[in-house]
Amino acid sequence: MTVCDRNIANVAATGTLLSVSGLRVSFPGTDTPAVRDVSLRVGRGEVVALVGESGSGKSVTVKALMRLIEFGGGRVTAGRAWLSDGQGGRIDLFAQSEAAMQQIRGNRIAMIFQEPMTSLNPVLTVGFQLREAVQRHQNVARSEADRICLEALKQVRLSEPERRLRQYPHELSGGMRQRLMIAMALACKPDLLIADEPTTALDVTVQAEILALLKMIQRETGMAILFITHDMGVVAEIADRVQVMLRGEVIEDGLVHAVFAAPRHAYTRALLDAAPKLGNAPPATPRPVTDATPALSVQNLIVRYPLSGGVFGRVRANVHAVEDVSFDVAHGETLALVGESGCGKSSLAKAILRLYEPAEGRILLNGEDILGFDHARMMLARRGIQMIFQDPYASLNPRKCVADIIAEPLEIHRTGGRTEIAARVATLIERVGLPASAAHCFPHEFSGGQRQRVCIARALALNPSVIIADEPVSALDVSIQAQILDLIEEVQEEFNVAILFISHDMAVVEKVADRIAVMYQGELIEIGPRDAMLRMPAHPYTKRLLDAVPIAHPDQRRDRQLTAREISSPIRAVGAESAAFTMTEIAPGHFLRCSRDM
Amino acid sequence: MLTYSVKRLFGVIPVLLIVSLLVFLLMQAAPGDPVSMLVSDEATTEDRERIAAAWGLDQPASVQYLNFLTNAASGDLGTSFRYREPVMDLVLARLPASIELALYATLLAISIGIPLGVLAAAKPNSIFDTVGSIGGFFGISMPNFWLGILMILIFAGHLNLLPSGGREPWGMDLPRLSGFLTLDAVLQGRWDALWQALRHLALPAIVLGTAMTGIIMQITRASMLENLGEDYVMTARAKGLSNRVVLWRHAFRNALVSVITIIGLEFGALISGAIIVETVFSWPGIGLLLIQGITFRDFPLITGLVLIYTTIFVMMNVLIDILYTIVDPRIRMR
Numbered sequence: 044m045t046v047c048d049r050n051i052a053n054v055a056a057t058g059t060l061l062s063v064s065g066l067r068v069s070f071p072g073t074d075t076p077a078v079r080d081v082s083l084r085v086g087r088g089e090v091v092a093l094v095g096e097s098g099s100g101k102s103v104t105v106k107a108l109m110r111l112i113e114f115g116g117g118r119v120t121a122g123r124a125w126l127s128d129g130q131g132g133r134i135d136l137f138a139q140s141e142a143a144m145q146q147i148r149g150n151r152i153a154m155i156f157q158e159p160m161t162s163l164n165p166v167l168t169v170g171f172q173l174r175e176a177v178q179r180h181q182n183v184a185r186s187e188a189d190r191i192c193l194e195a196l197k198q199v200r201l202s203e204p205e206r207r208l209r210q211y212p213h214e215l216s217g218g219m220r221q222r223l224m225i226a227m228a229l230a231c232k233p234d235l236l237i238a239d240e241p242t243t244a245l246d247v248t249v250q251a252e253i254l255a256l257l258k259m260i261q262r263e264t265g266m267a268i269l270f271i272t273h274d275m276g277v278v279a280e281i282a283d284r285v286q287v288m289l290r291g292e293v294i295e296d297g298l299v300h301a302v303f304a305a306p307r308h309a310y311t312r313a314l315l316d317a318a319p320k321l322g323n324a325p326p327a328t329p330r331p332v333t334d335a336t337p338a339l340s341v342q343n344l345i346v347r348y349p350l351s352g353g354v355f356g357r358v359r360a361n362v363h364a365v366e367d368v369s370f371d372v373a374h375g376e377t378l379a380l381v382g383e384s385g386c387g388k389s390s391l392a393k394a395i396l397r398l399y400e401p402a403e404g405r406i407l408l409n410g411e412d413i414l415g416f417d418h419a420r421m422m423l424a425r426r427g428i429q430m431i432f433q434d435p436y437a438s439l440n441p442r443k444c445v446a447d448i449i450a451e452p453l454e455i456h457r458t459g460g461r462t463e464i465a466a467r468v469a470t471l472i473e474r475v476g477l478p479a480s481a482a483h484c485f486p487h488e489f490s491g492g493q494r495q496r497v498c499i500a501r502a503l504a505l506n507p508s509v510i511i512a513d514e515p516v517s518a519l520d521v522s523i524q525a526q527i528l529d530l531i532e533e534v535q536e537e538f539n540v541a542i543l544f545i546s547h548d549m550a551v552v553e554k555v556a557d558r559i560a561v562m563y564q565g566e567l568i569e570i571g572p573r574d575a576m577l578r579m580p581a582h583p584y585t586k587r588l589l590d591a592v593p594i595a596h597p598d599q600r601r602d603r604q605l606t607a608r609e610i611s612s613p614i615r616a617v618g619a620e621s622a623a624f625t626m627t628e629i630a631p632g633h634f635l636r637c638s639r640d641m
Numbered sequence: 642m643l644t645y646s647v648k649r650l651f652g653v654i655p656v657l658l659i660v661s662l663l664v665f666l667l668m669q670a671a672p673g674d675p676v677s678m679l680v681s682d683e684a685t686t687e688d689r690e691r692i693a694a695a696w697g698l699d700q701p702a703s704v705q706y707l708n709f710l711t712n713a714a715s716g717d718l719g720t721s722f723r724y725r726e727p728v729m730d731l732v733l734a735r736l737p738a739s740i741e742l743a744l745y746a747t748l749l750a751i752s753i754g755i756p757l758g759v760l761a762a763a764k765p766n767s768i769f770d771t772v773g774s775i776g777g778f779f780g781i782s783m784p785n786f787w788l789g790i791l792m793i794l795i796f797a798g799h800l801n802l803l804p805s806g807g808r809e810p811w812g813m814d815l816p817r818l819s820g821f822l823t824l825d826a827v828l829q830g831r832w833d834a835l836w837q838a839l840r841h842l843a844l845p846a847i848v849l850g851t852a853m854t855g856i857i858m859q860i861t862r863a864s865m866l867e868n869l870g871e872d873y874v875m876t877a878r879a880k881g882l883s884n885r886v887v888l889w890r891h892a893f894r895n896a897l898v899s900v901i902t903i904i905g906l907e908f909g910a911l912i913s914g915a916i917i918v919e920t921v922f923s924w925p926g927i928g929l930l931l932i933q934g935i936t937f938r939d940f941p942l943i944t945g946l947v948l949i950y951t952t953i954f955v956m957m958n959v960l961i962d963i964l965y966t967i968v969d970p971r972i973r974m975r
Binding site for chain 2: 166
């Protein structure tokens with residue numbers, strides 16, 4: 044009997060924990076309710092996934108259950124939410140007073156959120172925030188509360204739990220904070236854990252750890268989990284049952300195997316199709332080997348951030364962000380740069396754009412070393428290298444219309460007269476698939492995907508030879524992701540531009556990359572052709588990275604082992620040398636970093 | 642944290658040097674010869690030269706400045722033209738009165754402004770919030786000389802409840818220990834003197850604190866509203882914490898950083914801004930001293946006072962910076 048079957052058996056044996064019917068939530072000032080007629084059922088010990096893209100109302104639904112929506116101005120205008128009390132009785136959450144809800148929140152229903160970085164109070168210690176949850180619901184002395192906290196920290200496999208209690212949130216990594224959030228939720232042994240996109244903001248390796256942890260704790264404690272996500276891969280990994288939401292309504296409800304095998308609603312099918320799957324891309328067409336100068340060539344690049352301290356602000360140590368990294372990107376080629384947060388991807392991008400001066404190395408743009416350029420020559424060189432950012436909401440000036448945004452690089456570099464620029468802007472708007480009328484609209488009038496199109500048009504405006512795309516689709520819904528990736532590929536071919544594609548999503552990388560480079564703790568550990576990298580990864584870290592990608596099929600669920608791993612600090616003393624190593628060619632074009640083992 | 646504090650204190654020195662130079666240059670550029678303030682109208686040229694030499698006014702400006710600096714470093718700010726007393730003594734005799742007034746005004750503003758701001762943010766757009774915001778706006782906009790005169794008219798004049806000026810009634814001989822009358826009274830167990838000191842403090846402190854109350858309230862409200870929208874507040878609510886705990890323990894602790902900034906800046910401004918209030922209530926503080934100094938073109942006194950004001954202001958900022966590190970652990974890391 045699999046875990047999943049056992050859970051379904053549990054539901055039959057112990058019955059329903061939470062059943063919601065006819066839920067409608069409205070916000071004042073809007074005519075249409077944010078969610079309408081939502082029904083939900085969570086059995087005891089069951090893991091239910093609530094799936095939907097942004098704006099589908101899934102977050103609103105669970106916040107309404109916790110009655111937290113009222114603090115954001117929303118109101119539950121219809122529906123009932125029966126929570127079983129475990130002794131045959133049940134209470135309607137929507138009929139409870141605020142005081143009664145406070146006894147339920149954190150005690151019977153706990154919740155964890157998407158952003159571990161901002162979900163903990165920055166000015167209170169970890170121990171204080173944990174203890175506060177315990178002492179709110181359990182009448183225990185401080186020492187007993189501390190013992191419970193420590194136990195919860197051990198349960199989420201956080202290293203050095205005693206020390207963690209005295210630390211502040213900013214001293215912990217994102218993954219550690221999310222473990223902490225889970226520990227906080229578990230401390231009062233709730234019947235139901237609501238997890239609102241708990242792994243979306245995390246690296247794929249950390250996501251795998253958190254999912255494994257949640258599964259294990261669920262098995263140990265028998266609590267039910269209502270798991271909100273947009274990622275079908277995560278659903279396949281963890282859920283017993285799936286509910287799919289679209290525009291405030293539940294459109295599909297079924298056991299996870301049934302939904303994946305035979306989705307009833309067209310939208311579910313679309314969602315499943317759009318979910319990027321690793322190993323699905325057609326074999327790469329071999330690129331003709333050319334001896335032409337690469338568009339971008341990075342040679343032995345080293346980036347360090349000085350850390351100063353003391354009364355006189357002397358440099359005490361350096362953060363070794365990028366360590367002796369070399370690679371080439373040819374015209375028309377996409378090199379995907381993958382690695383988890385903090386591995387030096389962004390530092391590398393900043394250095395290539397000369398937004399931060401590297402300590403050593405060479406950056407050749409079409410064969411010319413731009414690091415030696417003075418201001419005037421650099422200005423010219425900047426035309427050749429453009430950037431697409433991760434967050435299309437933050438990277439467009441909200442006070443400028445689309446035409447002005449796209450024209451800005453052209454005006455800065457004085458590429459022509461007013462009519463010429465206007466004509467170029469119009470072509471670009473059309474090229475990225477926006478209607479001509481978009482020119483005079485402002486960024487807030489567009490969706491995330493459309494804004495990213497504007498960003499692409501802006502990056503293309505100067506006809507660059509290199510575009511650095513920093514996680515260009517990770518802020519977008521999966522259905523939109525595919526469209527934007529297609530657009531990027533189209534324009535790449537048309538403009539023959541080299542793309543350095545920074546991403547943490549292996550499935551996306553598989554779709555766009557010609558070659559893949561893996562960074563780990565500032566070092567380039569493996570680089571090679573896409574198919575070789577994905578099928579025959581040589582480095583243990585690359586293997587782990589690939590293994591962590593959730594597979595969008597419940598039958599291929601893997602039982603992961605929770606291995607705590609040590610992260611070595613990138614801070615080294617002044618004058619510390621980069622570790623000597625060599626890149627060994629293990630197959631044609633496939634290089635592996637050798638000399639230090641992991 | 643100690644390194645941090647020491648670093649901040651070292652940073653004060655260049656600021657004080659620059660300000661002293663600016664003030665000195667300003668005094669040089671001011672019209673009128675300081676010597677004429679020192680001599681009678683019938684003085685001969687010889688008399689004038691003799692007096693100028695005695696006060697060091699015959700030296701070139703650069704020498705005068707250097708003398709001033711070296712003396713200031715050892716705590717000597719020169720001798721007042723008018724009082725013929727060391728400026729430092731004059732200032733030290735009056736500084737406690739100004740600081741005491743500013744402290745009570747700040748205390749008043751904090752104890753009213755912060756709770757009002759937090760409650761307004763807890764229920765935005767409620768009647769309470771609207772009334773509070775309008776009240777705060779009035780507080781900020783009211784010119785304090787006008788408010789002062791109004792208060793004197795009502796409370797000292799018509800109602801005859803409170804004294805209209807000064808720090809203490811005639812004949813209240815309270816030995817000075819710290820110069821802070823309320824503290825001295827408590828230390829010596831003179832409850833009658835404490836009552837009198839508080840009665841005299843009431844009106845000027847209210848007038849001085851009114852604008853600050855409004856500002857603190859607005860800042861607290863805005864900062865609380867910002868923090869109440871943060872994710873960690875949602876986490877706190879999801880833990881089942883009561884509204885009061887969420888407001889004060891979670892959101893307010895975070896809002897405190899900006900509130901402290903404003904309190905610190907405003908406190909510095911109160912000490913210098915008290916010039917008008919001190920004049921209206923004939924409060925024997927350094928504000929009044931400065932007004933007299935300016936009227937008599939008492940250059941050493943003016944220079945000394947401006948330096949004292951600057952020092953207080955800069956030290957307040959250092960204090961705020963150090964307080965930050967206590968409130969927000971993230972700042973300790975930098």
